[in-house]
Amino acid sequence: MDRTLPFTTTFNFRDVGGYLGLEGRAVRWRRLFRSDSLHRLDRGDADAFVALGVRTVIDLRRPREVTRDGRVPAYDGLGYRHIHPEHQDWDEIPYEEKIGVARYLANRYHDLAEQGSVGISAAVGVIADEAASPVVVHCVAGKDRTGVVCALTLSVLGVSDEDIAADYALSTAASVRFTEFLKGRQVPVHEVPQPYFSSPAEAMLLFLRELRERHGSAEGYLMAAGVKPEQLDNLRTHLLG
Numbered sequence: 062m063d064r065t066l067p068f069t070t071t072f073n074f075r076d077v078g079g080y081l082g083l084e085g086r087a088v089r090w091r092r093l094f095r096s097d098s099l100h101r102l103d104r105g106d107a108d109a110f111v112a113l114g115v116r117t118v119i120d121l122r123r124p125r126e127v128t129r130d131g132r133v134p135a136y137d138g139l140g141y142r143h144i145h146p147e148h149q150d151w152d153e154i155p156y157e158e159k160i161g162v163a164r165y166l167a168n169r170y171h172d173l174a175e176q177g178s179v180g181i182s183a184a185v186g187v188i189a190d191e192a193a194s195p196v197v198v199h200c201v202a203g204k205d206r207t208g209v210v211c212a213l214t215l216s217v218l219g220v221s222d223e224d225i226a227a228d229y230a231l232s233t234a235a236s237v238r239f240t241e242f243l244k245g246r247q248v249p250v251h252e253v254p255q256p257y258f259s260s261p262a263e264a265m266l267l268f269l270r271e272l273r274e275r276h277g278s279a280e281g282y283l284m285a286a287g288v289k290p291e292q293l294d295n296l297r298t299h300l301l302g
Contacts, residue, residue: 062090065231068109070101072242073203073235077211077228083219086301092194093300095211097203097235098122099133107134117193119144119184121206130201140193144184146177146206156254165256166264167271170209174272174282177206182286184210185217189292191299202239204232204260212265216279217293218300222269226262233260 065075074097078090091113099118102110117140118133124145132141149172156165174181187193188210200206208229215225236258269279276282280293 066094066109066113068102068106070103070106071097071099072239073097073232074197075231077215080215080218080220080224080228082215082301083297086219088215088218088220089300089302092196093188093211093214094195094197095203095207096197096199097207097239098126098130098201099197099199100131102134107136111136113195115195115197116140117142117187117196119187119196119198119210121146121180121184121198121200121210126201142184142187144180144187146173146180146184148173148176151257156256162256162259163261163263163267166205166259166261167267169205169256170264170268171271173206173209174268178282178286181210181213182283182288185214185283185288185296186292188214188300189288189296191295194299202232202236202257204229204236208232208260208265209268212269213279213283214296214300216269217283217296219297222266223262225269226265229265230260230262233258236260 062076064079068074075095076090077093077095078088080088082088116138120127120132120141120143122145127143151169184198188196198207198210212225212229272279272282276285284290
């Protein structure tokens with residue numbers, strides 16, 4: 062199946078299915094999607110979105126981001142969960158080129174994992190509920206908060222760090238598409254720090270390796286954060302083919 066879905070007003074919408082997990086079983090297609098913000102869905106994209114049969118949207122944005130931009134258009138049968146993992150604003154942590162993009166991003170992901178553990182565990186709990194599937198999890202760009210939640214989910218499913226990092230790295234191309242979209246609409250594109258638009262695989266590899274050093278495994282981290290063992294079992298049951 063096509064991993065990246067060609068919507069015109071979202072730029073990082075893709076399926077995380079197809080990767081090999083535990084016991085050689087593949088992650089099922091069309092069960093879990095990841096995306097940038099869905100508030101821009103226009104009429105044509107909204108119809109294509111509805112056709113996917115999505116039952117639940119998990120919105121990881123800060124409350125002020127939801128207020129500023131709005132949320133996914135509502136339709137009958139769509140559940141909406143606003144789950145904000147608390148974490149320090151990146152604007153308060155200046156990027157220094159000497160540490161490099163990958164190291165800066167991995168540090169931010171550790172901040173998110175430690176400060177936002179309650180929200181992250183709640184999001185994974187929703188994904189683990191088969192009745193909520195298909196699920197779309199998203200934030201603003203669909204690469205950082207969304208990337209961490211999807212990485213932890215895929216790790217629990219037994220997907221290799223290399224495949225998780227490769228999936229995460231697909232967001233760099235999406236950032237390029239989004240920038241071109243803004244320029245085409247004559248929206249000023251201000252200079253922003255490089256990490257905001259970058260998704261090097263190395264950043265996710267660092268994060269996953271160091272998370273394991275701190276917590277033993279993705280499962281260990283999530284259970285310490287409040288996810289129950291039976292939820293992890295449910296996750297594997299309905300997301301692995």
